[in-house]
Amino acid sequence: MTLLTAGLDPTLPVRDRPEPLPEVQATANLATLADQARKDMALIGHNHDWVPAPQDGAFNVLVLGGGQAGLGAAFALSRHRVGAVKVLEAGPADEVGCWTRYARMHTLRSPKNMKGIELDIPSLHTERWFEAKYGPEAWAATDLCPREDWNEYLTWYREVTGADVDFGTTVTAVHTPDADGYFTVEATRDGEPVVYRARRIVFALGLKGGGGIFLPPLVQQLPAELRAHTEDDIDFSVLQGRRVIVLGGGASGFDNASAALEAGAASVEMHVRRPDIPRQNSLRWMEFPGMQEHFYDLTDEQKWEFSLFNGGLPQPPTQASVWRAFNHANFTMLTDTRWSAAEVRGGGSASAGAGTGAGAAEVVITDEHGVEHVGDYVISATGYAVDLGLRPELDEFLGDIALWSEEFGPAAEHPMGQCPYLGDGFQFQAKGTASAEAASYIPKLFHLSTGARASHGVAGNQLSGIYAGLTRVANRIATDITRENWPDFFDSFTAFQHEEVGNVGRHVDGEAWYPQAPRY
Numbered sequence: 001m002t003l004l005t006a007g008l009d010p011t012l013p014v015r016d017r018p019e020p021l022p023e024v025q026a027t028a029n030l031a032t033l034a035d036q037a038r039k040d041m042a043l044i045g046h047n048h049d050w051v052p053a054p055q056d057g058a059f060n061v062l063v064l065g066g067g068q069a070g071l072g073a074a075f076a077l078s079r080h081r082v083g084a085v086k087v088l089e090a091g092p093a094d095e096v097g098c099w100t101r102y103a104r105m106h107t108l109r110s111p112k113n114m115k116g117i118e119l120d121i122p123s124l125h126t127e128r129w130f131e132a133k134y135g136p137e138a139w140a141a142t143d144l145c146p147r148e149d150w151n152e153y154l155t156w157y158r159e160v161t162g163a164d165v166d167f168g169t170t171v172t173a174v175h176t177p178d179a180d181g182y183f184t185v186e187a188t189r190d191g192e193p194v195v196y197r198a199r200r201i202v203f204a205l206g207l208k209g210g211g212g213i214f215l216p217p218l219v220q221q222l223p224a225e226l227r228a229h230t231e232d233d234i235d236f237s238v239l240q241g242r243r244v245i246v247l248g249g250g251a252s253g254f255d256n257a258s259a260a261l262e263a264g265a266a267s268v269e270m271h272v273r274r275p276d277i278p279r280q281n282s283l284r285w286m287e288f289p290g291m292q293e294h295f296y297d298l299t300d301e302q303k304w305e306f307s308l309f310n311g312g313l314p315q316p317p318t319q320a321s322v323w324r325a326f327n328h329a330n331f332t333m334l335t336d337t338r339w340s341a342a343e344v345r346g347g348g349s350a351s352a353g354a355g356t357g358a359g360a361a362e363v364v365i366t367d368e369h370g371v372e373h374v375g376d377y378v379i380s381a382t383g384y385a386v387d388l389g390l391r392p393e394l395d396e397f398l399g400d401i402a403l404w405s406e407e408f409g410p411a412a413e414h415p416m417g418q419c420p421y422l423g424d425g426f427q428f429q430a431k432g433t434a435s436a437e438a439a440s441y442i443p444k445l446f447h448l449s450t451g452a453r454a455s456h457g458v459a460g461n462q463l464s465g466i467y468a469g470l471t472r473v474a475n476r477i478a479t480d481i482t483r484e485n486w487p488d489f490f491d492s493f494t495a496f497q498h499e500e501v502g503n504v505g506r507h508v509d510g511e512a513w514y515p516q517a518p519r520y
């Protein structure tokens with residue numbers, strides 16, 4: 001067991017957020033930019049509707065989740081002029097996804113200069129937004145985008161792209177299509193049930209969307225009031241004066257350790273299984289078009305080999321987040337520390353609530369070296385599990401969705417085999433045993449979430465490959481719409497009349513030789 005303790009200047013780190021331009025100027029800049037973006041979208045957008053309108057009150061596509069992935073998917077569909085797209089978002093209008101909730105870091109990890117959710121519209125890029133708010137010098141001087149700015153940018157992006165979002169709407173169930181081919185989606189808003197119908201559904205429910213949070217059994221069996229997962233809505237103020245144990249030395253482990261220390265925790269002890277925390281960031285290698293756009297086109301053997309290797313390369317915290325934690329003298333990081341037992345002592349009973357008084361419940365962790373670690377609260381920074389069986393909205397489809405474990409022999413016994421075996425546009429694919437009916441509707445459900453990694457690598461919901469993921473989803477949907485409506489499209493073509501030559505003969509005096517106004 002290696003012990004590293006801290007203790008530099010507790011006033012550091014200074015947040016690296018630039019000084020905004022004067023509010024009047026920034027507001028005017030952002031309005032001008034929004035105007036420019038709308039013009040750009042129109043300029044290179046398609047100019048007439050082509051997708052048959054859905055039934056009254058129904059949608060062509062429902063996007064579940066209004067984070068960067070859900071909003072990006074809605075925008076990508078709009079670039080194909082697929083209308084009647086609705087986004088359902090559990091959260092409020094001033095938040096987009098995780099960034100002001102359980103993401104507790106100071107900055108994003110992703111490089112600032114990547115292709116992203118702006119797709120083909122440069123005026124929607126973060127860089128343009130940042131410059132409008134802070135000025136070009138500030139962008140040049142910024143290394144990683146501050147988390148709150150990313151949230152603000154996404155809010156602006158949502159407005160400018162015109163995403164149609166129902167906020168405060170939590171999806172609870174999705175039902176198989178009715179006789180007209182529409183899935184029914186059940187949700188609640190303000191405690192009341194709401195129902196939607198749609199021809200297609202994109203699931204963009206974030207890191208939990210492939211299954212759920214991962215809590216190791218030893219953490220799970222602790223009383224709920226003595227432990228949390230990093231995705232939980234943790235009230236850090238109650239950790240003041242308390243001893244916190246953080247399990248896991250990834251990005252979230254450091255961020256949550258710092259959040260606890262900044263809230264006045266008496267101490268934070270981080271437990272890391274490995275001999276060292278991850279230092280290399282394999283994502284930086286993956287950020288090239290071959291990986292982002294074409295990983296899907298490799299063989300299953302190549303994809304699986306990559307997934308196995310990459311699965312063993314955990315994501316590191318940022319350097320700043322390590323420094324942020326180590327700036328507290330009461331922060332300790334223990335490596336090579338695997339838990340073998342976790343129990344509650346004191347407080348009356350094993351399920352007793354926490355407290356700070358004498359006799360309050362304590363959590364006692366015993367590691368594999370037999371050393372005991374005592375704390376008042378455990379934060380589990382242990383990430384997420386892919387297990388579609390944990391997703392309530394997939395209940396009716398689960399038995400028909402193909403998984404890697406069934407489609408590719410070597411994946412049978414591996415946890416990553418739980419990833420859905422997706423098609424080229426992130427659509428679920430039906431198992432060989434599915435009925436013909438299920439086989440027809442399963443590919444109308446799209447998984448833009450963590451389970452996509454075995455099929456699509458870095459393309460998906462995270463910034464390292466989001467543009468490629470969004471592009472694939474929208475292309476697939478537009479292709480499928482074309483195919484399924486082709487007989488009608490062709491009928492309309494055979495009936496099509498568009499006479500451009502009205503006079504076969506000499507030019508008539510008084511007629512303009514060339515049109516004097518646009519004809520199309």
Ligand SMILES: Cc1cc2nc3c(=O)[nH]c(=O)nc-3n(C[C@H](O)[C@H](O)[C@H](O)COP(=O)(O)OP(=O)(O)OC[C@H]3O[C@@H](n4cnc5c(N)ncnc54)[C@H](O)[C@@H]3O)c2cc1C
Pocket residue numbers: 064065066067068069070088089090091096097098099102103104105107108109110169170171172204205206207251252255448449461462463464
């Ligand atoms: C500490 C930390 C640092 C990170 N740094 C980066 C980074 O630098 N770059 C990066 O690309 N990624 C980073 N990530 C990962 C980041 O979480 C994802 O990339 C990003 O959130 C993916 O966007 P999303 O839209 O898929 O998910 P989210 O942003 O989580 O959005 C999902 C949305 O779905 C909504 N939702 C969930 N369930 C329901 C429901 N039942 N009904 C309705 N709505 C629902 C949620 O409210 C949420 O708004 C980081 C994550 C953490 C925790």
